[in-house]
Amino acid sequence: MATLDVAGVTKSFGTTQVLHGVDLTVADGEMIVIVGASGCGKSTLLRIVAGLETATTGRISIAGRDVTGLEPADRDIAMVFQNYALYPHMTVGQNMAYGLRIRGLPKPEIAQRVTEAATLLGIESLLDRRPRQLSGGQRQRVAMGRAIVREPKLFLFDEPLSNLDAKLRVQMRAEIRRLQRRLGVTSLFVTHDQTEAMTLGDRLVVMHAGHAAQVATPMEVWARPADTYVAGFIGSPAMNFLAGTLADAGQAVALAAGPVLRFADGPRPGPEGLPLTIGIRPEHIEAGASGLTLPLDLVEPLGSETVLHGRLPNGEALTVKLAGPAPAGPAIQVTLPAAALHVFDAASGKRLDR
């Protein structure tokens, strides 16, 4: 039974503050994916949880035990590194056994655990090889094996799939997910790939400039992004943002592009004329015979669907994703369905709900 508690963690390197107070509670057996742009502090957060870095302030507890001041070895965690960090002079078997050997486990038990983990990962036949005699995917498996044999309370992954080719990445992603479910070990997984994040996580932590911008399930993050950063980060192609103001006693938005759209889910609080940012995903925009005219400047056919880039008459960029082949002509007519609108306060970027 291992939970993880991250409470008010900040981190500064010299004078630059990298983490600005992160709070996170992870339930037993949960897989949390930390996602965000490069340099937002994902690895730093993970390394603080691992004990490889010390937090400037804040506390880390694993399974209810405060481990803030403990060495990595005393935290009962295992970590899978981006470049695997397999010891090059040891065989696969020795790599997996090393942590157990240091802990002084009896030889037969080490052998048994290594064999079990190897069988689980399908690498029994590789146990006598050296890391350099393995392919990238096999190394990845060995790195997983080294984490599994320890039977830790917590798995930590720092972009473990980013060195693999696209196909293998998809395969290993599914495998990691299955394995994690099966072993039921609480896990933190860092990635900057949103597909990886959406498919792997029970919940996501979307990090932005040292803050946790949103902590929620993948569907929740997609359907109700907490601010414009999250909204623009998750989803591909990225969400469109249009300027507007609150109108009609909070019942509607007057878009700078022209139309006034009534909110489908009730009025928003705030004074008349409050500047808003309206988000709408490219796949939710409908093309038809009437509506806003969108002159196109780029058409990207993707086979089953088409991505269209254009500029509205008032200069705002709009991306539309349509099922099927590209429409003919230099412009299309689009309508923005009220139910698909995301409403954000233009000043703070925060989501505005009823």
Add this chain to the structure above:
Amino acid sequence: MPAAGIDDAALAAATLRRQAWDRRLTHLWLILGVLVFAFPVWITLVGSTHDASTIGRGDVPLLPGGQAIANYTAAWTSGGEGRYRASPASLMLWNSALMALLIAVGKITISLLSAYAVVFFQFPGRMLAFWTIFLTLMLPVEVRIIPTYQVIVSLDLFNSMAGLTIPLIASATATLLFRQFFLTIPDEYVEAAKIDGAGPVRFFRDILLPLSVTNIAALFVILFIYGWNQYLWPLLVVNDRGLETIVVGLAKMIGNGDAQNEWNIIMAMAVLALLPPVLVVVVMQRWFIKGLTETEK
């Protein structure tokens, strides 16, 4: 396109001819090189198989004679009957080997440990320690020989193996080499080891040392030969004949004028002095070439 009238067969033949000439020239040059380098060694080898009078007459024989066994036995057991009664080669070889070995092992041990400290640990004065080590590069034994001599005498290490080796062990070169190597070791190994629970000693023993094996082997060869060839310092700090090294002994056997040099014995001694370094190179070379071809990471 070749000009009209020249067919491809003729072009191919010309290419072959030119390549054959290239090969011949290259070989000629290489053979010349080998002759220049090998000739003195050959003369020494041949000289060690003649009797004293042949060489004494001023002839330089180019073919082996029949005195090899006698000369080598004399060199090995007594050091010859010459004006300077040298110590037997067996004793001097042993002294040289011990000295070279102590210097090589000592330097490697100290450098590994100090490079480990400088690269992997944060402590006050770390950079000061590093630069102090670095500065000693500018002070080889020859430069600091008088004060070093003074120190060794005051420590009562004159005429001892310790006095012979310790001043030569202190050196920055190997430390710098190991430092550079350690800096190329990815941080992830250190971090993986930390998570595996390896403390500093285990990390050094289980991970750093095995990764350094090829470097250690290469350095060992270089340092062994460095130690073996020491002349000035052993000449100064040892006057006990029982501690004489072969390089010093050999030099002393060559007199300057008044009496006949026993060139046959000297050359036998020189050949014997050559063997251990050659042996070390041959044995270790196999080892570090294996390490190089199986390079890890």
